[in-house]
Amino acid sequence: MERSLIRKEVLPFLVMFGSLILATVITDALLHQFELVWIGRWLGIPGTILILASFLYSMRKRKVISLGKPKTLLTLHETLTWIGALLILVHAGIHIYTILPWLALVAMLVNVISGMTGKYLLDRSRRFLAEKRGAYSKQGLSDEAIEKKLFWDATTFDLMKKWRAVHLPITMAFAVLGIAHIFSIFFFWQWK
Amino acid sequence: MKNKTITYIVLLNLTVLVLLAIFIPHLMISPGKLIDAHIDLTTDCFACHTPFIGSTSENCTECHKVPEIGIKTTEGLAIDKEDKNVAFHQKLTEEDCVACHSDHKGVQAFRPIGQFSHQLLEPDVEKQCDSCHLNPGDSLHQKIKGNCSSCHTQENWTPATFDHDKYFRFDRDHTTECITCHISNDYSNYTCYGCHEHSRSKIREEHVEEGIYDYETCVECHRSGDEDEAESIWRTKRMKEGKSKGGTRGLYRREHDDDDDHGEHDDD
Numbered sequence: 507m508e509r510s511l512i513r514k515e516v517l518p519f520l521v522m523f524g525s526l527i528l529a530t531v532i533t534d535a536l537l538h539q540f541e542l543v544w545i546g547r548w549l550g551i552p553g554t555i556l557i558l559a560s561f562l563y564s565m566r567k568r569k570v571i572s573l574g575k576p577k578t579l580l581t582l583h584e585t586l587t588w589i590g591a592l593l594i595l596v597h598a599g600i601h602i603y604t605i606l607p608w609l610a611l612v613a614m615l616v617n618v619i620s621g622m623t624g625k626y627l628l629d630r631s632r633r634f635l636a637e638k639r640g641a642y643s644k645q646g647l648s649d650e651a652i653e654k655k656l657f658w659d660a661t662t663f664d665l666m667k668k669w670r671a672v673h674l675p676i677t678m679a680f681a682v683l684g685i686a687h688i689f690s691i692f693f694f695w696q697w698k
Numbered sequence: 699m700k701n702k703t704i705t706y707i708v709l710l711n712l713t714v715l716v717l718l719a720i721f722i723p724h725l726m727i728s729p730g731k732l733i734d735a736h737i738d739l740t741t742d743c744f745a746c747h748t749p750f751i752g753s754t755s756e757n758c759t760e761c762h763k764v765p766e767i768g769i770k771t772t773e774g775l776a777i778d779k780e781d782k783n784v785a786f787h788q789k790l791t792e793e794d795c796v797a798c799h800s801d802h803k804g805v806q807a808f809r810p811i812g813q814f815s816h817q818l819l820e821p822d823v824e825k826q827c828d829s830c831h832l833n834p835g836d837s838l839h840q841k842i843k844g845n846c847s848s849c850h851t852q853e854n855w856t857p858a859t860f861d862h863d864k865y866f867r868f869d870r871d872h873t874t875e876c877i878t879c880h881i882s883n884d885y886s887n888y889t890c891y892g893c894h895e896h897s898r899s900k901i902r903e904e905h906v907e908e909g910i911y912d913y914e915t916c917v918e919c920h921r922s923g924d925e926d927e928a929e930s931i932w933r934t935k936r937m938k939e940g941k942s943k944g945g946t947r948g949l950y951r952r953e954h955d956d957d958d959d960h961g962e963h964d965d966d
Binding site: 543544601603606607609672674675676678679683686687690692696697698 | 701705709711715716718719723725727728729730731743747752753754803
């Protein structure tokens with residue numbers, strides 16, 4: 507119960523995000539190892555499709571559709587965006603040739619982070635704070651003492667709530683930049 | 699800060715970014731720097747690109763006239779030293795510049811110029827490797843002219859499939875030019891009658907004396923200058939054939955009587 511919020515909740519989140527980056531590095535290294543770098547060029551397509559499919563949850567949440575259990579769709583949302591983000595990251599590689607796709611990539615990463623914040627931090631830390639507060643209360647501490655003891659945890663929790671609020675606008679930024687990138691590819695692609 | 703305010707700020711930024719992509723595409727969306735020769739076209743995407751079509755060969759040949767490639771620059775100046783690797787452009791079956799060329803650094807990895815397909819060449823030029831490729835000039839290749847496909851493929855220089863030892867091992871008595879055995883540089887065939895030591899009459903005489911009438915395909919037994927080895931191979935061969943045919947010496951003689959007659963005429 508005395509374990510800090512950062513150690514108990516932030517670290518698993520970092521592990522989840524770190525695993526995405528690690529998976530990207532490994533996939534990219536394998537493609538290079540087996541001289542299959544050309545595959546990376548096309549991974550943007552399945553990556554985009556998976557991310558688009560993950561919006562089923564967002565649509566369900568906003569009652570645009572009524573099909574599917576929200577909990578199942580949320581799990582699907584998390585899984586598809588993780589894999590989709592992995593494919594997009596491999597697709598981007600580490601070559602910086604131009605600005606727009608990189609901005610789209612940064613927007614995607616911020617989006618993924620804000621999404622993981624929601625998954626790993628917000629719900630669990632709310633529960634964690636309530637448990638801690640209950641425990642201190644049982645110990646007979648006064649409200650003032652409890653607030654004092656929970657100060658840093660509560661501050662972290664507040665910051666997380668604000669961070670979570672970025673998820674939707676940053677999704678919009680990712681969508682616009684991603685569409686601009688895709689449009690520019692269609693516009694200049696060698697179709698013949 | 700309220701969510702709405704954040705949204706408006708994000709939207710404003712996005713509008714600016716999209717406008718930048720439209721007005722300075724070479725910085726915002728161009729997949730890498732152009733090749734040095736085309737660097738002046740950096741800000742003019744549509745000099746090469748047709749929207750939703752791509753870069754057409756017609757766009758390229760407006761400046762790069764096919765008959766002049768490798769001969770004159772796009773400004774009409776004569777190229778002093780013709781580059782053999784460029785002049786083949788006049789012999790292509792179709793003009794498909796972007797099949798091999800890409801001007802953007804970011805795309806070159808996916809369309810390297812080394813991916814040139816020989817099938818794009820006119821059939822008569824396709825076989826003339828040395829019209830584009832230089833002989834590497836090593837001790838083996840110095841002696842060879844043409845017929846590269848006996849050993850090399852059109853995809854890669856190596857691995858070369860040829861291992862001469864599989865057919866015949868050179869020794870101190872066989873340090874000769876390739877053309878001595880491979881007449882007209884035809885490496886799919888050979889003759890051992892190319893030197894004085896192995897005249898047709900002498901070889902026939904030596905073999906017939908030993909009762910050998912099937913002596914035209916020399917390397918079947920002679921894998922080097924070692925005669926003992928040749929004799930051993932021949933005996934093994936004769937034993938095998940004797941088993942399968944129930945004794946073939948008479949047959950050999952009959953089969954090659956005609957050859958001997960022809961051989962005599964050849965020698966004359």
